[in-house]
Amino acid sequence: MRSGVAIYDQVNGQQEEIFGSDKGHFLVDLDYVPNRFNVVEVTPTDLTSSNGTVVEEVLVDVKHGLLYVPRVIVFFYVKSGEFLVGQFFQPTGSYTSDTYFWSSGAGPQDTLYHTVDDTHFKVIHRYVEPSSTPSTSSSNLRTFDIKYLIGSLKGPIVRFPNS
Amino acid sequence: MTSGIRVVQKGTTVDNAADFQVEFDSRWPLLEIYDEINVDVSMMPTAFQNFQVVSPHTLGFPPIYEWIPDETIPRFYTIASMSADYSGRILVTDKNIMATVEETFTATPGTYGAGPVRMKGVIRIYRNSPFNQFVSETLQPVAASAPADKTQGFKALRPGQRGNAMGDTEGSEFGVNTNFKSLGIHVVNHTQVGANIDFSASPPSSAFVLSIAHKSGYKPLYWSFELTFWGKTQNFPGAGSTWDGTYVDSVSFDPIIHGQVSLERYQSRAYADTVTISLDGVQSVLLGDFVTFIFHDPLQVAI
Numbered sequence: 001m002r003s004g005v006a007i008y009d010q011v012n013g014q015q016e017e018i019f020g021s022d023k024g025h026f027l028v029d030l031d032y033v034p035n036r037f038n039v040v041e042v043t044p045t046d047l048t049s050s051n052g053t054v055v056e057e058v059l060v061d062v063k064h065g066l067l068y069v070p071r072v073i074v075f076f077y078v079k080s081g082e083f084l085v086g087q088f089f090q091p092t093g094s095y096t097s098d099t100y101f102w103s104s105g106a107g108p109q110d111t112l113y114h115t116v117d118d119t120h121f122k123v124i125h126r127y128v129e130p131s132s133t134p135s136t137s138s139s140n141l142r143t144f145d146i147k148y149l150i151g152s153l154k155g156p157i158v159r160f161p162n163s
Numbered sequence: 164m165t166s167g168i169r170v171v172q173k174g175t176t177v178d179n180a181a182d183f184q185v186e187f188d189s190r191w192p193l194l195e196i197y198d199e200i201n202v203d204v205s206m207m208p209t210a211f212q213n214f215q216v217v218s219p220h221t222l223g224f225p226p227i228y229e230w231i232p233d234e235t236i237p238r239f240y241t242i243a244s245m246s247a248d249y250s251g252r253i254l255v256t257d258k259n260i261m262a263t264v265e266e267t268f269t270a271t272p273g274t275y276g277a278g279p280v281r282m283k284g285v286i287r288i289y290r291n292s293p294f295n296q297f298v299s300e301t302l303q304p305v306a307a308s309a310p311a312d313k314t315q316g317f318k319a320l321r322p323g324q325r326g327n328a329m330g331d332t333e334g335s336e337f338g339v340n341t342n343f344k345s346l347g348i349h350v351v352n353h354t355q356v357g358a359n360i361d362f363s364a365s366p367p368s369s370a371f372v373l374s375i376a377h378k379s380g381y382k383p384l385y386w387s388f389e390l391t392f393w394g395k396t397q398n399f400p401g402a403g404s405t406w407d408g409t410y411v412d413s414v415s416f417d418p419i420i421h422g423q424v425s426l427e428r429y430q431s432r433a434y435a436d437t438v439t440i441s442l443d444g445v446q447s448v449l450l451g452d453f454v455t456f457i458f459h460d461p462l463q464v465a466i
Contacts (some may be wrong), residue, residue, distance in 0.1 A: 002322075003322070004321075004338055004339075005168075005319050005339065006168060007168060007189045009189075010164075018189060018192060019168075019192075019193065019339075020195065020338040021196065021321075021338035022321055022336065023195045023196050023321075023338055024195070024196035024321065024335075025193045025194065025196070025199070025338065025345050025346075026193070026194055026345060027337060027341065027343040027345050028345070028461050029343050030344055031342075037461060039342075053318070068335070073384065077382070114304065123449035138210075149384075149461065152337070152343070153196075153287075153335065154264045155231060156230075156232055156284075
């Protein structure tokens, strides 16, 4: 026996349930401190790397306060600093979710990515120069708005892609 | 609004409330969880492939889903590793959901690793169809926001939560809570890209794959997927299988924008303004079926 609120509507000529309060939905608490929903402006720094050394800096660190690993949605917006790396053009105003690569392949890898576990949500800037010649990220020339939502649903532990 | 339920902030009239003043509106569908299925599929690398029918469903369409890998087992043995030699896959039809692990067709069986290869985690199935085009009714965005009044609204706990305080702020106990915000669906767009499109131009400013209209009035949140169809003619799940025999084309969803797989595979990205989302990529050829969900931003923040 179900309990709660259910809403039905005519969909394609048939009566269909369109909402059930006994089902899970992605909800966000807007009042919790520290914020589970926020927009953070960040300017990554000019990290230097060589010989495949992974150099990272934490840009956002939120102790989410949930008793489980939450489902997180993250968007990266290029707020200023248009740039062209190879064929991957990133104009101001473009945005993507989860992970932001702006160089990859054989050359240096410059990435914004996020992690989440049962205590923290983090956004991390990662720079790796695979060759023996040191190089420096030009990330300090760009400003990002990072929008994140730490939801009520349980989600996967997230680490650097394929790590 | 002629039917359904709408909850707005105190002091606001139901018919004239702007988006940010609406706490709940049944005209805006939500990503509603239909089921969550525990999966534990494994195979020895001496076998070419293995598969397992996980669960039947009664939705009548192939639903969208998320994969939540179990991190308690070595990462290499989960689908999350997506190694070149082994891969995990989830297929859905209008009747069933199947999880499988397999060796790639070019791999020599038994060559890679000591095994067994294992795919363990949870498939979260949403009661949402990727094939029904949908645009919610006209929105009423405004430039400024105002604090919500938390003294009104409604809450409902999910089953098994009896005894929990309604003032609990965790969130996972609630099926609905108008003091929280939820991801209402504004647009569901399914588009077949039927021709090869050259993205090699740099910058690929004229190489948009899809331009999807929305009425958010701001750059919205979205999920975008590529659909891969597996029909009878595909060499999958393989001869001699016992997959339920109905064999309506099954579908798997590769998140092309929402997730790292996409970025490595297609180098895709989105451009957006207040009226469209445009998806493009830098791979020389990209065609197929694409599904995009555009959501109402919980705070309607324009960036």
